[in-house]
Structure formats: structure tokens, C-alpha cells
Amino acid sequence: MKTTNEKQKTVVCYGEILWDIFPTKTKPGGAPMNVAYHLRKFGVDSRMISRVGNDEAGEKLLKLLTEWNIPIENCQIDQAYETGKVIATVLPGNEMSYSIHSPVSWDYITSGVDNDSLVSEADAFVYGSLVTRNETSRETLYQLIEKAKFNVFDINLRQPFYSPETIEYLLKKCNLLKLNESELGLIITWFSNNKFDEEASVRFLQNEFNIDEVIVTKGAEGASYYTKSISYSFPAFKVQVADTCGSGDSFLAAFLAKKFEGESPETCMIYATGLGAFVASHEGACPAYDIAKLESYIFQKQTS
Template sequence: MNNTIVVGMGEALWDMLPEGKKIGGAPANFAYHVSQFGLDSRVVSAVGEDELGVEILKNFHEKKLNCMIETVPYPTGTVQVELDRNGVPCYDIREGVAWDNIPFTPALEGLARQTRAVCFGSLAQRSVVSRETINRFLDVMPDGEGQYKIFDINLRQGFYTKEIICGSMRKCNILKINDEELVTISRMFGYPGIDLQDKCWILLAKYNLRMLILTCGVNGSYVFTPGEVSFVETPKVEVADTVGAGDSFTAAFVASILRGLPVNEAHRLAVATSAFVCTQNGAMPVLPARLTEGLTTE
């Protein structure tokens, strides 16, 4: 297990929140939580030659978060985030920024060859440079029984196309999607009329996926695998904000699967982790030992 590297790949940015700025981007959230479960993780992204970029690198260093982040001649990404009265974020994502321009380097190719699991999304594929880098990484990464390529769809603003979604579904072996995204994708693919579970079975079969994770907010979550489905209810908690909760879910689930836990146990731990993150401000709280201790021991 010691040579298991888990990669979060894509956007690194600042969320400009009403109360100030916080480091954001699913890849860092994912990689940080994976590392809390005792696995060797990396964030792959790019920042600008500016103070915001320097600050991101410093922050990751302080969090002991390993990264392969290139500095490129574009501004570091920022997102204006407004929270509605339920604490749910709405985003305005700046374009033409550093993480749109992640280069495919020899070092990144070397990392891909050692990667056991990678999590990538649709947002970081909005520009051709980063999209090609992500696809090359996925192609170089080994294929095999214990290798996981997790496509965590994140449909933000208009930053996705049917072509990008289809391409990513073909390259991944685990799809993570929420109920709203599933409705959008179903319309795009032309099967809007059937229930959510049937849509999941169709996608699982069509793209030959090992697993499909469907999260439905307060209505629980499902993990579909060929032949069976796991359902776990969402615990009722006092929500501080939901930023990063989905990324912590994915991280706990992947860490559990890599440690050899059955799908249902991995699913339960993922739900508990995500629920805890909802009770905390920000996307990267320190997780309590009750969540991590079962996995961090070799």
C-alpha cells in the first residue's frame, strides 16, 4: 500500500466568500481529505506568478499537502462565492486563469505511472490545455483491478459540453454525480422520463463502470455496482456550510476502497465524513479520529 498515490487533479483557486477568501477547488479538498486517511495524495494544478499563487503554495505546504503545481503566466484562479440563506454556495468562476493552463510535464507523466486513483472533474476541462493534460494523465495511468479513475462531474455555469462529459465517462471507471446533475445529463443524453435509479443503471452499463455514486443531498446517497446497490441515509446535522462536503465524501470513499473495505462500509464512512464537514466552516477541516482511525493504521 505504501506506493499508493492518490491524485486530485484540476482547479486550484481562491473562493472569495462573504467573510473573506478561502482556498478552494475540488482537487485540493479531495487530496487533503485522502491524506487525513493516511494515504499518499497529490494535488495537480497550476497557479499564477502572483501573490495569490504564492499564498496557495504556502497554504498547501502548511497543511503538509503534497502537490505538483506548476507556476504559469496566467492569473491564479478566483471564484466569487455567495451563500444563500441555507448556506448553499452559488459561484462566479473567473476564466482564462492558471488552472485552465496545466501543462503536461515529464514529472506529471512520471506521477501518472505511479497513481493508483485519480479524481478529476468537468470544470477543469473547460479549456483545451488542461483538458488535454487530464486526458493524457488518464491514458498514461495504469489500468487494472485496483486502479480507480473517478470522474466527479461538477457542472458549473456553462462550463461543460456533451462531448467533454461523454469523453470523461468513457475514461473513468467510477462516476460520481448528484441528483441535479443527473437530471441535466439525462436531458443531454435524451432519456429524461425515467426514474433516477434507472438512469444510474443505464449509465453504469453503457459506460461499463465499476461503480456509480449518486448523492441526493438530504435524501441520502446510493452506490451502484453491477448487480447491487448500497443506500445510506443522510444524517441530520447542524449545517455550517456545504462547501467541500462532496469532495470529502469522495475522498473517504476512495480511501476506504483502496484499503479493501466493502462498498457498503466505504459508503457509510463517506456519508459520515461528509456530514461532519457540513458542520464545519470551510472545505478542509481536520477530521476527528473516530472517522479516520480505522483506515490510517496499516
């Protein structure tokens, strides 16, 4: 039997759920849904607050969430706008380019008492910047942030769907920030004329916006994790990349899951980099696996 300290953690993920349309396949996607999928693999009670259209694409997404044991009662159905779609293109170097349809159903997530209570009782609230492109979903996010115990901001910049003003507001509200190195470099230019290296950039953001924890992902160069006093850097596992879609989302999910288990930063980062590599070596953001398979994969990568 679990003790009070071992009680299952609840994490609410807010924002877009959609279909990623690749040249040869269509895969479920949206950063918040990807995070929720991987959290559930680790035994976290992950929840989604989103919105789909009253169409076949939306029905399929809700069915998929149900199959993944992610509750759908906080996923709204929009009668006017269709379910989100993204045209995904693989660029040289296995980087991804995205053409994101607009406006779609997840632009119109509305507030409500059910969402308020879900977020206020959860252990963490995960959100990105893409969902702020429309005023309706943005205002709902701003309300929910105020209810949360622990805010996790996974920036996920997608041109042209962000503004320095919105990012600044969200930075001020987060406890843990995750971003990649190019996003870090861009954001620093908004708030300072100085040229900083990675650590100085992170320390600047932490001091400017009072952010306790920051994760910087660097693709094949690995990732770094910063508290206000200590930093940890980890190399990436070498893999044959299929696509990088959702790799960062899986990284965040594994990190949070292990953090909530009380594991050390080193262990959190090993699982995070391991799952990020595993996902990058498969097509799509949500490949099938279990934790035993993941741990075997990590062990193999560490010893090879």
C-alpha cells in the same frame, strides 16, 4: 511493518486550486485540492497536479499544500495568468452559488514527463469537468487519463463551463463516477429521451459508457452507491449546516480511502456520509480534524 498489500496508496488529483471568497472570509478551495486534503487525513499519499499564478495568492496556496504535507512539485507556476478565485454565495437552503474567474492559471496546466509518470504509477486519478473549460488543461487531462490505472470522475458541473461532448468523452474513460442527483437528471437528458428513476438512470449510464461504479449524492437525502450488480443506499446524518462547500469532495475522499483499505461498501459509505456531514457543519471545504475526531463524530451521530 506494512506488508505489500498494506502499502500506502497514492491518488493523484488533477485540476483547479483556488481561493473561495465568501462574504466574510476567504478559504482555500477547488474540488481536486479538497479531495487531496481529505485523502491525506486518511493516510493516503495524495498528490496535486495544478497551476497557480506568480502572485501572493498562489504562493499562499503552495505554502498551505506544504503545511498539509501534499507535495507541490507538480503544481506549475504561471507567469501570465493569476491564481484562481471564486466568489461563493450562500443561497436559501444552504446551497452554494459560485462565480468563477476566467481565464486563470489553472486553465493552462501543461503536460510533461513528470506528470505522466506520477499518474501512471498512482493507484487512482481523480478529476472533474470544470478544468476542461480551457483547451490547454483539457488536452493535458485527456493525455493523463490514458496513463491512469483507475479513473475517478467527479463531475462537478458549473455553468457555463461544460459541454455534453466533453462529459461524454470523460464518461467513457472513467472507472468510478460521482455526481449529484441534479447532475444525473441533466446528463440523462443528453443521451436518452426516456424518463428514468435514479437506479434506471445509473444503469443506463453504466451500460452506455461501461462504468463499473457510480456514486449519487443527494444532500439531506443521503447517497447511493452502485456497482454493476448491487446498489447501496445510505441516509444522511442530520446536521446544522454552515455551508455545503466541499462536502461532496470530502465524501469522495473518505469513500476512496476506505475502499483502498479494503473495507465493505457499507463502511465506505458510513465514513463518506459522516465526513460529508462533518464538513457541511463547518465553514469552508477543509476544516481541521483528525480521524479519531471524525470517528467520534460518526459514532455520536449514529447513536443520537
